[in-house]
Amino acid sequence: MSDRVAIIGIGWSGFRPVTPEYSYKELMYEAARRAYSDAGVDPRRDIESFVTVAEDFHEGTSIFDEYTPDQLGAVLKPMHTITGDGLHGLATAYMLIKTGQFSLVAVEGHSKASNLLTPDGVTAYAQDPVLNRPLRMNTHFVGGMEMNRYLYESGSTQEQCAQVVVKNRSNALENPSAPFGADLSVEDILSGPPLSWPLGVRETAEHADGAIVMVLASEEKAKVLSETPVWILGAGWSNDSPGLENRDWSSANYTKNAAKMAYRQAGIYHPYQTIDFAEVSDIYAYKELQSLEELGFFQFGEAGLVTEEGLTHKDGDFPVNVSGGCLGMGNLLDANGLARALEIVLQLRGTAGPRQLEGINVGLAHSWRGVPTASGAVMIMSN
Amino acid sequence: MSMRKVAVVGAGMTKFVRRALETGKELSWQASSMALQSCEMTMDDVEAVCLGTAPDAFDGVHMNGEYLSDGAGAWRKPYMRSYVGGGTGVFVPIQGWYHVASGLFDVVLVVAEEKMSSYYPHAQGAFLTIFDHTTERALKPNLLWIFALEMNRYMQTYGISKEDIAQVAVKNKRNAADHPSALLGDPNITVEDVLNSEVLAWPVNRLDVSPVSDGAVAIVLAAEHVAKRITDKPVWIEGVGWNLDTAYWTNRDLAYPRYVEYAARMAYDMAGIKEPRKQINIVEPYDPFDYKELHHMEGLLLADRGEAPQMVADGVTQRDGDMPVCPSGGLLGVGNPIAAAGLMKIAELFWQLRGEAGNRQVPGQPTRGLAQAWGDLMQVGTVVIMGR
Amino acid sequence: MSDKISTYPGTSLSEKEIRDGKVLSIQDQMPGKFSWDTGIAIGKYLAGLKDGVIFGSYCATCRRTVVPPRTICEWCFQPMDRYIPLEDTGIVNTFSLCYVTWDVRRIKEPETPAVIEIDGASSLHGIMHKLGEVEPQEIKIGMRVKAVWKSAEMRQGAITDILYFKPHEGSH
Numbered sequence: 034m035s036d037r038v039a040i041i042g043i044g045w046s047g048f049r050p051v052t053p054e055y056s057y058k059e060l061m062y063e064a065a066r067r068a069y070s071d072a073g074v075d076p077r078r079d080i081e082s083f084v085t086v087a088e089d090f091h092e093g094t095s096i097f098d099e100y101t102p103d104q105l106g107a108v109l110k111p112m113h114t115i116t117g118d119g120l121h122g123l124a125t126a127y128m129l130i131k132t133g134q135f136s137l138v139a140v141e142g143h144s145k146a147s148n149l150l151t152p153d154g155v156t157a158y159a160q161d162p163v164l165n166r167p168l169r170m171n172t173h174f175v176g177g178m179e180m181n182r183y184l185y186e187s188g189s190t191q192e193q194c195a196q197v198v199v200k201n202r203s204n205a206l207e208n209p210s211a212p213f214g215a216d217l218s219v220e221d222i223l224s225g226p227p228l229s230w231p232l233g234v235r236e237t238a239e240h241a242d243g244a245i246v247m248v249l250a251s252e253e254k255a256k257v258l259s260e261t262p263v264w265i266l267g268a269g270w271s272n273d274s275p276g277l278e279n280r281d282w283s284s285a286n287y288t289k290n291a292a293k294m295a296y297r298q299a300g301i302y303h304p305y306q307t308i309d310f311a312e313v314s315d316i317y318a319y320k321e322l323q324s325l326e327e328l329g330f331f332q333f334g335e336a337g338l339v340t341e342e343g344l345t346h347k348d349g350d351f352p353v354n355v356s357g358g359c360l361g362m363g364n365l366l367d368a369n370g371l372a373r374a375l376e377i378v379l380q381l382r383g384t385a386g387p388r389q390l391e392g393i394n395v396g397l398a399h400s401w402r403g404v405p406t407a408s409g410a411v412m413i414m415s416n
Numbered sequence: 417m418s419m420r421k422v423a424v425v426g427a428g429m430t431k432f433v434r435r436a437l438e439t440g441k442e443l444s445w446q447a448s449s450m451a452l453q454s455c456e457m458t459m460d461d462v463e464a465v466c467l468g469t470a471p472d473a474f475d476g477v478h479m480n481g482e483y484l485s486d487g488a489g490a491w492r493k494p495y496m497r498s499y500v501g502g503g504t505g506v507f508v509p510i511q512g513w514y515h516v517a518s519g520l521f522d523v524v525l526v527v528a529e530e531k532m533s534s535y536y537p538h539a540q541g542a543f544l545t546i547f548d549h550t551t552e553r554a555l556k557p558n559l560l561w562i563f564a565l566e567m568n569r570y571m572q573t574y575g576i577s578k579e580d581i582a583q584v585a586v587k588n589k590r591n592a593a594d595h596p597s598a599l600l601g602d603p604n605i606t607v608e609d610v611l612n613s614e615v616l617a618w619p620v621n622r623l624d625v626s627p628v629s630d631g632a633v634a635i636v637l638a639a640e641h642v643a644k645r646i647t648d649k650p651v652w653i654e655g656v657g658w659n660l661d662t663a664y665w666t667n668r669d670l671a672y673p674r675y676v677e678y679a680a681r682m683a684y685d686m687a688g689i690k691e692p693r694k695q696i697n698i699v700e701p702y703d704p705f706d707y708k709e710l711h712h713m714e715g716l717l718l719a720d721r722g723e724a725p726q727m728v729a730d731g732v733t734q735r736d737g738d739m740p741v742c743p744s745g746g747l748l749g750v751g752n753p754i755a756a757a758g759l760m761k762i763a764e765l766f767w768q769l770r771g772e773a774g775n776r777q778v779p780g781q782p783t784r785g786l787a788q789a790w791g792d793l794m795q796v797g798t799v800v801i802m803g804r
Numbered sequence: 805m806s807d808k809i810s811t812y813p814g815t816s817l818s819e820k821e822i823r824d825g826k827v828l829s830i831q832d833q834m835p836g837k838f839s840w841d842t843g844i845a846i847g848k849y850l851a852g853l854k855d856g857v858i859f860g861s862y863c864a865t866c867r868r869t870v871v872p873p874r875t876i877c878e879w880c881f882q883p884m885d886r887y888i889p890l891e892d893t894g895i896v897n898t899f900s901l902c903y904v905t906w907d908v909r910r911i912k913e914p915e916t917p918a919v920i921e922i923d924g925a926s927s928l929h930g931i932m933h934k935l936g937e938v939e940p941q942e943i944k945i946g947m948r949v950k951a952v953w954k955s956a957e958m959r960q961g962a963i964t965d966i967l968y969f970k971p972h973e974g975s976h
């Protein structure tokens with residue numbers, strides 16, 4: 034067992050609706066080059082293990098892990114792939130370093146969503162092949178059903194969900210890496226077409242392409258290599274039932290359990306008092322409200338109210354998704370959690386530019402794997 | 417820094433069959449439930465779950481890991497699925513190892529599942545999509561190609577004959593006759609049977625190849641303090657190694673699996689093994705095709721390059737030989753539900769090292785074994801060393 | 805524990821039980837369509853094939869010419885930006901005679917996949933393709949071969965712009 038683990042290098046490329054100039058390998062390489070340069074390491078010489086997060090059907094390639102090593106500098110090194118969110122990847126690197134066998138590990142996640150011409154057709158194949166898929170419904174129906182039940186039980190409103198979109202897309206205007214920045218009103222959002230009522234098209238993050246690479250280090254290595262290490266205080270992840278027939282529709286148990294696990298490691302008993310800002314999943318706008326409650330920042334039914342009051346605004350007491358979130362930066366498929374963690378690192382380093390928050394020490398990143406899954410992860414970091 | 421010790425304390429597996437009635441979820445549950453029962457534990461004792469399964473294309477389910485999660489016992493638990501192609505079955509216990517060795521968990525359930533029969537008309541068709549979509553797939557390659565290309569190169573480089581190689585299939589299918597889960601055990605098979613079986617992709621014949629199968633295997637991993645409490649026969653994970661070579665498989669020497677050597681060296685280092693040929697008593701190398709067992713014995717540094725066939729010819733690798741290789745019956749005999757087949761090798765070492773392998777028991781009270789798997793585009797090696 | 809277990813779970817089915825409807829099943833096909841961005845290096849490779857040229861790329865650090873070309877040298881991790889036109893001849897590194905198609909249909913005349921080390925690329929650097937205009941039994945490792953191209957107007961910038969490689973006398 035080792036002591037602490039830090040993120041010492043970050044690099045990214047893309048974050049645009051399309052990236053036709055690059056193959057996925059070239060997109061990954063650009064992000065990797067930047068991350069290794071940022072960390073001051075040579076991957077061929079220094080990095081001991083590599084982790085990618087990827088799903089075969091997002092790539093259009095079976096056992097996609099085959100195509101991961103070359104552009105990351107990982108050839109003839111211990112490398113493996115996780116079918117999880119980027120935060121699962123970070124948690125994997127965190128565990129590898131904590132075994133004491135590795136001191137430098139790189140994590141990569143990417144999206145070439147623009148190359149997937151039938152995203153809804155592929156996502157439908159994540160439904161139970163016997164029980165659900167034959168009903169031939171677009172998988173967004175799972176989001177609509179969950180949102181409906183969540184609003185019903187929590188008393189949150191569609192206006193409050195729309196407020197999340199207004200906030201996040203406005204935040205994105207300050208983020209040069211976010212393609213979906215816009216000044217919108219609640220009315221603009223609610224007047225959009227429905228997707229799966231009560232969920233609207235404008236409350237749903239659009240897909241984008243991008244790649245993110247991070248370098249994690251043991252405490253010993255981090256202190257030598259980095260002047261601004263961002264320490265991982267805790268990591269948690271959890272699954273609820275994959276079946277639509279027997280899951281809890283209003284709450285997200287997986288988020289609650291993942292948070293509990295991360296808080297336990299970090300020794301956090303009062304998340305709202307201890308944590309200064311958060312980046313949480315907003316693939317659908319309601320998901321931000323639901324997640325903030327499950328993470329223990331607010332009571333059930335409160336997140337919508339505080340959002341309306343501006344508490345989660347970038348100038349509020351508890352800024353949420355200052356990066357613009359998935360609504361502002363795009364749905365990056367398996368890399369969503371890495372995008373959330375990236376903002377935490379930039380903010381904790383004090384290098385977030387015009388959207389830099391003041392007086393922050395602890396941030397939380399959260400991610401959800403999207404419909405129809407009940408799988409989420411949490412990571413808590415400090416400077 | 418001293419490593420946190422991790423033990424295998426329980427194991428279970430389903431039969432390996434051509435087409436199972438059970439769904440992937442059900443197979444996963446059957447193996448998991450059996451593994452837990454074997455060490456008198458319940459799901460309440462399990463703190464996290466690791467799942468291994470190879471491409472989603474077999475099951476025809478996107479995010480297959482999420483779909484299988486409840487079958488694997490991951491309901492409301494930390495859960496991750498890892499994959500390195502065919503190497504997955506020996507990688508997933510490594511994933512379980514780092515879960516425990518990190519100090520984050522004390523008890524982890526490791527499950528490997530494969531349901532290949534869902535793909536129609538034949539599971540082999542799914543392998544088209546492992547090739548590069550732009551530079552290779554248009555040639556309509558199948559998986560047999562790359563095995564045949566590698567086997568041919570191996571034979572040519574060292575002057576090895578098909579007869580030499582067929583002995584491996586004979587040994588493993590005979591060994592499998594003693595395995596109650598085996599699909600293709602045959603106590604009477606001969607070298608002639610292998611050589612006379614139909615040619616699929618010269619130099620590969622039907623009986624040089626392991627069968628596509630459905631099946632699942634599960635093991636329970638525990639930290640030292642838990643392991644010692646629940647069993648007086650823990651089997652320790654002494655070393656792990658994994659290594660991934662370039663995806664540009666047409667740009668390297670196919671006669672020797674250097675990635676297997678690198679993975680083995682990593683595991684030997686961790687286990688403090690200096691002389692593997694003396695210190696390893698049982699070997700379960702990956703044998704989806706018969707020549708692969710030989711190839712891997714060389715990569716594992718357990719045979720000199722080009723010399724592995726001689727070991728087989730001399731009987732060294734028989735169950736009662738000096739270095740028993742695939743006493744389980746291997747993939748060639750027990751079957752090849754890809755990820756499950758790799759984890760079957762770990763379960764076999766667990767049973768062998770505890771002296772519980774029944775008719776398959778290797779004599780002489782072996783103390784240390786090595787399991788290895790391989791996969792992707794002839795590109796990845798995964799190695800686990802276990803000892804009591 | 806293996807020797808203490810009398811029955812292992814798992815129930816074997818035959819195809820017939822499904823065909824006869826004794827075991828119910830669902831058949832379906834995934835609507836998965838992809839359009840993979842080829843990017844810089846593979847874009848160059850495909851454009852070359854359309855022109856009847858096989859391009860490799862050169863790493864000045866490793867002094868290595870690879871094929872297919874790539875923008876990253878996987879050995880030294882430096883960018884590669886020199887594209888080198890290679891010969892359309894080479895040596896058979898290994899081959900097979902394959903009697904089943906990719907979707908496991910049996911065929912009488914075998915397909916002949918091979919790894920061909922391309923002249924002009926570094927040693928052991930080749931591509932996968934097929935062999936043609938040769939009796940299967942005549943194929944040997946180490947044999948010299950040359951690409952047979954589709955006609956210029958039929959080429960579309962794909963690996964199939966090369967029909968196959970055929971035996972070829974003469975040195976490079």
Ligand SMILES: [Zn+2]
Nearest residue numbers: 863866877880
């Ligand atoms: Zn180079």
